[in-house]
Amino acid sequence: MSARERIAGNVANYVDERTGAAAWMKKNLQKVFPDHWSFMLGEIALYSFVILLLSGTFLTFWFDPSMREVVYEGSYEPLKGLEMSAAYASALDISFEVRGGLLMRQIHHWSALIFMAAIVVHLLRVFFTGAFRKPREFNWIIGVGLLTLGIVEGFLGYSLPDDLLSGTGIRIAEAILQAIPLVGSYLSYFLFGGVFPGVTFIPRIYTLHILIIPGIFLALITVHLMLVWYQKHTQYPGPGRTEKNVVGYPLMPVYMAKAGGFFFIVFGVTAFLGAVASINPIWLYGPYTPGQISAGSQPDWYMGWLDGLVRMAPPIEPVIFGYTLSLNILIPGLIIPGILFTGMALYPFIEQWITGDKREHHLLDRPRNAPNRTALGAMALTFMLIALINGGNDLIATNFDLSINQIMWFSRIGIIVLPPIAFIVTKRLCLSLQRADRELVLHGRETGRLVMMPSGEFVEVHEPISPEKAWLLTQHEQNAPLQLEEKDARGVRRPGLLKSKLRKRFAIAHAEQVAKPTVEDLKEIEHH
Amino acid sequence: MRSLSRYRRHRAVAPLLLIFALLGIGTTFQVAGAATTSPMTAEERTAAIEEGKEIFLRGCSSCHGLNAEGGAIAPSLIGVGAASVDFQVATGRMPMADMSQQAMRKTPIYNDEEVAALAAYVASLAPGPEIPSEEMLNYERDGEIAEGGELFRTNCAMCHNFAGQGGALTQGKYAPSVMGVKPVHIYEAMITGPQSMPVFSDKTLTPKEKLSIIKWIKAAEKEPQLGGVALGRVGPVTEGLLVWTLGLGLLIGIAVWLAAKAK
Numbered sequence: 038m039s040a041r042e043r044i045a046g047n048v049a050n051y052v053d054e055r056t057g058a059a060a061w062m063k064k065n066l067q068k069v070f071p072d073h074w075s076f077m078l079g080e081i082a083l084y085s086f087v088i089l090l091l092s093g094t095f096l097t098f099w100f101d102p103s104m105r106e107v108v109y110e111g112s113y114e115p116l117k118g119l120e121m122s123a124a125y126a127s128a129l130d131i132s133f134e135v136r137g138g139l140l141m142r143q144i145h146h147w148s149a150l151i152f153m154a155a156i157v158v159h160l161l162r163v164f165f166t167g168a169f170r171k172p173r174e175f176n177w178i179i180g181v182g183l184l185t186l187g188i189v190e191g192f193l194g195y196s197l198p199d200d201l202l203s204g205t206g207i208r209i210a211e212a213i214l215q216a217i218p219l220v221g222s223y224l225s226y227f228l229f230g231g232v233f234p235g236v237t238f239i240p241r242i243y244t245l246h247i248l249i250i251p252g253i254f255l256a257l258i259t260v261h262l263m264l265v266w267y268q269k270h271t272q273y274p275g276p277g278r279t280e281k282n283v284v285g286y287p288l289m290p291v292y293m294a295k296a297g298g299f300f301f302i303v304f305g306v307t308a309f310l311g312a313v314a315s316i317n318p319i320w321l322y323g324p325y326t327p328g329q330i331s332a333g334s335q336p337d338w339y340m341g342w343l344d345g346l347v348r349m350a351p352p353i354e355p356v357i358f359g360y361t362l363s364l365n366i367l368i369p370g371l372i373i374p375g376i377l378f379t380g381m382a383l384y385p386f387i388e389q390w391i392t393g394d395k396r397e398h399h400l401l402d403r404p405r406n407a408p409n410r411t412a413l414g415a416m417a418l419t420f421m422l423i424a425l426i427n428g429g430n431d432l433i434a435t436n437f438d439l440s441i442n443q444i445m446w447f448s449r450i451g452i453i454v455l456p457p458i459a460f461i462v463t464k465r466l467c468l469s470l471q472r473a474d475r476e477l478v479l480h481g482r483e484t485g486r487l488v489m490m491p492s493g494e495f496v497e498v499h500e501p502i503s504p505e506k507a508w509l510l511t512q513h514e515q516n517a518p519l520q521l522e523e524k525d526a527r528g529v530r531r532p533g534l535l536k537s538k539l540r541k542r543f544a545i546a547h548a549e550q551v552a553k554p555t556v557e558d559l560k561e562i563e564h565h
Numbered sequence: 566m567r568s569l570s571r572y573r574r575h576r577a578v579a580p581l582l583l584i585f586a587l588l589g590i591g592t593t594f595q596v597a598g599a600a601t602t603s604p605m606t607a608e609e610r611t612a613a614i615e616e617g618k619e620i621f622l623r624g625c626s627s628c629h630g631l632n633a634e635g636g637a638i639a640p641s642l643i644g645v646g647a648a649s650v651d652f653q654v655a656t657g658r659m660p661m662a663d664m665s666q667q668a669m670r671k672t673p674i675y676n677d678e679e680v681a682a683l684a685a686y687v688a689s690l691a692p693g694p695e696i697p698s699e700e701m702l703n704y705e706r707d708g709e710i711a712e713g714g715e716l717f718r719t720n721c722a723m724c725h726n727f728a729g730q731g732g733a734l735t736q737g738k739y740a741p742s743v744m745g746v747k748p749v750h751i752y753e754a755m756i757t758g759p760q761s762m763p764v765f766s767d768k769t770l771t772p773k774e775k776l777s778i779i780k781w782i783k784a785a786e787k788e789p790q791l792g793g794v795a796l797g798r799v800g801p802v803t804e805g806l807l808v809w810t811l812g813l814g815l816l817i818g819i820a821v822w823l824a825a826k827a828k
Binding site: 072073074076077081114115116117118119132139143147150155202295298299302307310311313314317318323326329330332333337338341428429430435438439 | 666710711714715718719722723724725726727728730731732733734735736737739740781784785788790791792793794795796798799800801802804805806807808809811812813815816817819820821823824825
């Protein structure tokens with residue numbers, strides 16, 4: 038034993054005797070995680086969050102969240118001498134006077150965009166592979182909560198500099214708030230401390246943005262990760278992988294190195310974007326004045342779908358008992374997002390209700406083997422994508438020489454017609470892929486080699502696939518739809534018949550599959 | 566004098582005299598030439614109007630009518646003034662290439678002289694806004710950049726975007742980018758209100774304020790790409806596009822690569 042090893046051993050022993058950490062560490066550092074690129078999407082979000090904390094802390098050193106009127110005397114000539122809020126002036130100072138300030142601002146903002154994008158792709162991975170199934174329903178709900186919180190946090194963040202674009206965004210948020218029947222105007226007064234824009238809003242959202250919401254974030258992320266730790270990570274199906282084991286590499290040293298390295302890669306890509314590409318050039322927008330507005334005022338992408346929905350809403354504003362009801366804002370701004378996010382949060386329970394499956398699942402589904410769920414996801418994505426595209430309708434109109442009205446009508450009709458079409462097409466695609474899998478197992482791989490038989494017939498040579506592949510293609514369960522008796526054992530009709538009927542229909546639709554090849558099928562083929 | 570006359574038969578006299586004579590002729594032409602750019606004489610104006618009318622009959626009358634009285638598809642030009650003609654024709658908007666939603670900026674078909682003639686002809690039909698002179702357009706001297714920015718954001722940005730990059734209007738119409746437009750044409754656009762644009766009279770925006778706006782636009786053209794590639798200066802849409810393509814593309818690509826290496 039070398040001297041260095043002895044010293045290290047002594048230090049470790051000293052700590053262990055006082056904390057008893059060794060046993061815990063040994064157990065947990067050897068924890069095994071499965072390996073797949075799609076399991077790193079959530080990591081991108083996590084690392085972006087760390088980058089956001091670091092760069093955000095830097096920005097707080099100089100940002101002054103105050104609506105005090107100041108005269109700009111900084112080095113950006115086109116704004117010199119203008120009256121503006123201290124918030125905007127200090128954001129300009131971060132950009133132009135603070136060393137490395139602009140880079141940090143841009144890293145912070147790019148990181149926020151990457152954070153949200155990574156959350157979305159992570160969510161899609163979890164959804165399409167069925168990773169939200171029991172016992173992970175709570176973690177799914179926490180994830181939906183993090184997504185929602187991210188949207189709010191991002192919006193508050195780019196609202197802080199008090200430039201023309203951010204002020205426009207706050208104005209729209211105020212409009213959505215005011216559209217709430219009965220309490221809308223009170224809520225607005227409450228939040229803005231009086232009439233828009235007032236002087237209290239920016240300081241208030243600053244506290245929310247840098248303290249409250251990051252705190253909630255930290256707590257939720259911790260629970261999110263602890264649940265992953267405790268429930269163990271899901272894995273893709275494959276030979277040797279069961280519902281009872283996890284096949285992969287230990288945390289130490291493989292994932293420590295990998296995850297640590299990946300953190301720096303994420304930081305690198307974010308810093309690269311921050312260094313080469315301008316984001317939120319607040320000095321071009323100018324200070325916010327309620328009387329000004331710019332063409333092409335858009336929110337950041339994660340709010341773009343919301344803007345798109347508002348942009349396509351028909352102008353319905355009925356007056357009821359002398360009060361205007363702004364349905365044109367209320368429906369796209371609150372009701373539809375509410376339905377979407379509630380539905381998303383409850384989806385694990387909805388699927389459970391449809392399938393009646395109360396078992397735990399640690400093996401992931403291949404999306405094609407859950408056609409109904411995959412189709413549902415494609416349908417939701419189509420809806421969101423059309424809304425998002427309509428959010429940029431003015432830029433699409435000018436760049437592709439189209440009429441903004443045509444795009445609006447395309448979106449209005451498309452958002453109703455296209456999602457169901459996406460559902461049907463995706464479901465058919467999944468079933469076709471299942472059929473292709475079945476063919477592959479039964480008849481093997483097409484080699485592309487043509488053989489001419491003595492009779493003159495041409496035959497393509499098929500090669501049998503490997504047992505591992507065959508296992509992968511046939512390992513999934515194919516459950517029959519949930520059987521619901523209309524009458525119980527005593528011949529009494531179950532209550533809530535309509536609900537049961539609906540459940541039955543959903544169950545049948547959900548269980549629609551192309552039968553996977555059985556051993557008998559294979560034997561019969563081999564017989565020929 | 567006597568001493569000078571002594572050299573009158575010197576051999577350098579002839580070349581020297583030639584040089585003086587040439588200089589004299591040159592100067593005379595210079596002065597005479599300069600005189601032609603000063604305000605037109607009545608005769609010259611008449612000639613220009615005649616020429617302009619001819620161009621008008623050839624190139625414009627099929628839509629705007631033989632007497633510029635307008636028609637089913639084009640407005641009357643009586644009273645629109647020289648400034649309107651200069652803006653529409655010198656920026657290539659008129660004559661239109663086709664009957665699309667609105668006339669777009671393109672390489673002008675007529676040269677400066679022809680534009681001036683056309684302007685003179687249309688101005689002769691009825692009084693209207695005139696082409697601002699060089700002296701009126703000294704925006705570097707008379708404009709104020711920060712004020713121009715505020716005025717631009719208050720009056721122009723709602724259609725032309727915060728950085729003057731243009732934006733969409735209804736039914737396929739659009740507010741064009743104001744980048745790379747000659748100051749005189751910006752000024753003319755403000756006083757004549759071409760196509761969907763409103764007129765900004767001298768009561769709405771004083772001439773000095775107009776010059777401030779021009780000064781700000783010219784500064785925006787030269788604005789360096791602070792913070793990296795400007796991404797078109799159209800707001801968050803291109804930023805979102807970049808993050809989903811390059812940003813997330815790179816990161817997922819690397820994730821796939823990392824997972825593949827582990828095998």
